[in-house]
Amino acid sequence: MENYHMLFGAATAATQPSSSTSNSYNFLAAGGTSGLQLRDHDRGRQQQQQAGHNHSGGPLFLAAELSNSSKDAGSGASPPAAAAGHGETSAGPGAAEADRAPAGKRKGEKKERRPRYAFQTRSQVDILDDGYRWRKYGQKAVKNNKFPRSYYRCTHQGCNVKKQVQRLSRDEAVVVTTYEGTHTHPIEKSNDNFEHILTQMQIYSGMGSNFSSSSHNMFH
DNA sequence: CGTGTTTGACCAGCGC
DNA sequence: GCGCTGGTCAAACACG
Numbered sequence: 001m002e003n004y005h006m007l008f009g010a011a012t013a014a015t016q017p018s019s020s021t022s023n024s025y026n027f028l029a030a031g032g033t034s035g036l037q038l039r040d041h042d043r044g045r046q047q048q049q050q051a052g053h054n055h056s057g058g059p060l061f062l063a064a065e066l067s068n069s070s071k072d073a074g075s076g077a078s079p080p081a082a083a084a085g086h087g088e089t090s091a092g093p094g095a096a097e098a099d100r101a102p103a104g105k106r107k108g109e110k111k112e113r114r115p116r117y118a119f120q121t122r123s124q125v126d127i128l129d130d131g132y133r134w135r136k137y138g139q140k141a142v143k144n145n146k147f148p149r150s151y152y153r154c155t156h157q158g159c160n161v162k163k164q165v166q167r168l169s170r171d172e173a174v175v176v177t178t179y180e181g182t183h184t185h186p187i188e189k190s191n192d193n194f195e196h197i198l199t200q201m202q203i204y205s206g207m208g209s210n211f212s213s214s215s216h217n218m219f220h
Numbered sequence: 221c222g223t224g225t226t227t228g229a230c231c232a233g234c235g236c
Numbered sequence: 237g238c239g240c241t242g243g244t245c246a247a248a249c250a251c252g
Contacts, residue, residue, distance in 0.1 A: 137225090137245075138245080139226075139227075140243070149243095223250105224251085225251095227246100227247095227248090227249100229245085230243105235239095236237105236238090236239090
């Protein structure tokens with residue numbers, strides 16, 4: 001279960017990128033940590049200049065693996081225990097009400113951080129149709145960003161993959177999507193465009209922590 | 221009626 | 237220790 005190397009485990013590599021005509025995606029590999037800033041650093045301009053090329057064709061994708069450095073993950077990551085606990089239906093007979101905290105938060109679990117992957121898309125819509133079903137469970141206004149961050153969870157039973165969607169205040173055409181966890185079920189509906197992306201994403205995530213070197217392979 | 225969204229409150233981690 | 241911020245819960249609500 002700790003196999004979080006691949007973001008979209010169920011992304012069947014059936015689609016051959018070669019035949020796909022939707023080559024309007026640009027993949028950029030951001031080196032590890034805060035290259036892709038989800039916080040309040042202004043260094044994101046560098047990437048936004050790339051985005052500023054504004055090829056009117058398609059969305060621009062910028063993939064990054066968020067490193068779990070203690071600081072960032074500490075404030076950014078949530079206690080996985082809560083997610084895991086609620087991943088299953090709460091109707092379980094063993095769900096003792098005495099066990100749950102009044103506020104529903106569970107503590108005492110060790111903090112185990114899952115790798116998270118983020119990529120930027122230049123798109124009009126916030127939600128990319130990646131083939132999975134997501135249920136929104138929260139929305140929060142974050143600092144230094146006039147757009148709220150939305151929290152989604154995969155609705156598939158037992159699949160506790162989460163994603164965050166946030167639009168950049170600096171460039172409101174850019175949407176940052178952060179995935180956390182791995183789907184434990186096949187994709188629900190095919191999406192050729194996105195499967196193309198997923199294929200690339202697997203290449204990224206499969207490399208572990210540094211995937212900036214093979215980015216030359218991406219652009220075709 | 222089932223499913224998904226909205227929204228205010230709560231909680232934990234971190235910095236000061 | 238306190239306040240801030242991000243992440244999550246869950247009841248109410250909306251929609252097909």
